[in-house]
Amino acid sequence: MHDTDALVIGAGPVGLFQVFQLGLLGLKVHAVDALPVAGGQCAALYPDKPIYDVPGVAVCTGRELAASLLQQIKPFAGPDLGNLHLGDLVETITPRDDQGFVVTTQSGLSFQTRLIVIAAGAGAFVPKSMNVPGLEAARQVHYHLPADANQVAPWAGQHVMVSGGGEEALSAVVELASASVPHAAPARISLMHRRDQFTAEPKLEQAVRALIASGRINWVQGMPEQADVQDGDLRALHVLGPDGATQRVAIDHILIRQGISPKLGPLSNWGLALERKQIPVETVGFQTQMTGIYAVGDINTYPGKKRLLVCGFHEATMAAHAALAWLKPDEPQHLQYTTTSTVLKQRLGVA
Numbered sequence: 001m002h003d004t005d006a007l008v009i010g011a012g013p014v015g016l017f018q019v020f021q022l023g024l025l026g027l028k029v030h031a032v033d034a035l036p037v038a039g040g041q042c043a044a045l046y047p048d049k050p051i052y053d054v055p056g057v058a059v060c061t062g063r064e065l066a067a068s069l070l071q072q073i074k075p076f077a078g079p080d081l082g083n084l085h086l087g088d089l090v091e092t093i094t095p096r097d098d099q100g101f102v103v104t105t106q107s108g109l110s111f112q113t114r115l116i117v118i119a120a121g122a123g124a125f126v127p128k129s130m131n132v133p134g135l136e137a138a139r140q141v142h143y144h145l146p147a148d149a150n151q152v153a154p155w156a157g158q159h160v161m162v163s164g165g166g167e168e169a170l171s172a173v174v175e176l177a178s179a180s181v182p183h184a185a186p187a188r189i190s191l192m193h194r195r196d197q198f199t200a201e202p203k204l205e206q207a208v209r210a211l212i213a214s215g216r217i218n219w220v221q222g223m224p225e226q227a228d229v230q231d232g233d234l235r236a237l238h239v240l241g242p243d244g245a246t247q248r249v250a251i252d253h254i255l256i257r258q259g260i261s262p263k264l265g266p267l268s269n270w271g272l273a274l275e276r277k278q279i280p281v282e283t284v285g286f287q288t289q290m291t292g293i294y295a296v297g298d299i300n301t302y303p304g305k306k307r308l309l310v311c312g313f314h315e316a317t318m319a320a321h322a323a324l325a326w327l328k329p330d331e332p333q334h335l336q337y338t339t340t341s342t343v344l345k346q347r348l349g350v351a
Helices: 013-024 040-045 062-077 167-178 202-213 265-269 309-327 342-348
Strands: 002-009 029-033 084-086 090-095 101-105 110-118 124-127 159-163 188-193 218-221 223-230 233-240 246-250 253-256 260-263 293-295
Touching: 002 013, 013 029, 013 040, 013 062, 013 110, 013 309, 013 342, 029 062, 040 062, 062 084, 062 342, 090 265, 110 309, 159 167, 167 188, 167 202, 233 253, 293 309
Parallel strands: 002 029, 002 110, 029 084, 110 293, 159 188, 159 253, 188 218
Antiparallel strands: 090 101, 101 110, 124 260, 223 233, 233 246
16 A cells, blocks of 8 residues: 555646645655556647647647656656556545545555545546447457557557547557567558548648558558457458448457547546536635545636636645645645745755
8 A cells, every 4th residue: 555645636737737736845645547648638639739828838749748747746756757657547535534545546556645636637538449349359459559668569560450530540650650679560550540531730640641652551441340359369350441342451459549538437436526527626725525635627616717727737736735734734834936945956856
């Protein structure tokens, strides 16, 4: 069991900044996110799209923003980000008799924490699946690229089909095609989408179309009708083409990249009041109706709420200070600045 002062549920931009703010105030903090990569919706849905409304940053992509925030929390999450638990879903929250909570996840992790901050966006983002008869029995169905470039890819040396026509799918195709190490590179790559139109940045689409034109990517237009699966092994997909004919495409793996969708999931069972799938909070410290549990970012609601990154960063800052005051009511709370405070600089590792 991990014993911590604070647990942040959600590792999107607001959740990562929440980790920073809590750590800056001297609290030990862990974070959990259902996605296998940090950055939430920004990193998962539009990693390469430009973002223009981050204060002090003229332009950055979702991927770059996530990378900067991860770098910023290293003093508090560890150089190897060991306090960041990805690809796991918080399942239960149980109040303790002596203040605080015991939190468990689907993978079996447990946390004993004094306070919780929910920064779960619109809920836990889960990949959209593909409803194809027979596919549910296959073992070689994937939704994510390996988080570590040095990790052995399950499709190394085999035929992998990428399904989707958006940023996620096209980015995966480019990454797979550019894999330069044997343990990551598939022998063959196919891209399947229902129509010959993509929803992606022009530069990314041009790159993928160039790969198709060169023959490095096999283009399959149509809708999957049936999967051939034998003893759990995926052998082929039957795809209905625009001409009304069905072709059998032999494949070894399928990487489904058709977007993600937010689901409240276990959150709806945590005993929190909900208004239209959002958590009401007060606006002094963004605490929920349950003492010791705070909510920041897109998951919360209050009069005048604006679902903007900059607002989420503000909420995370206020929640951290409110949480510290609640944990240590007998200690004076002095506002300190990173430009002048020796204590803060020591916590950041720059003193």
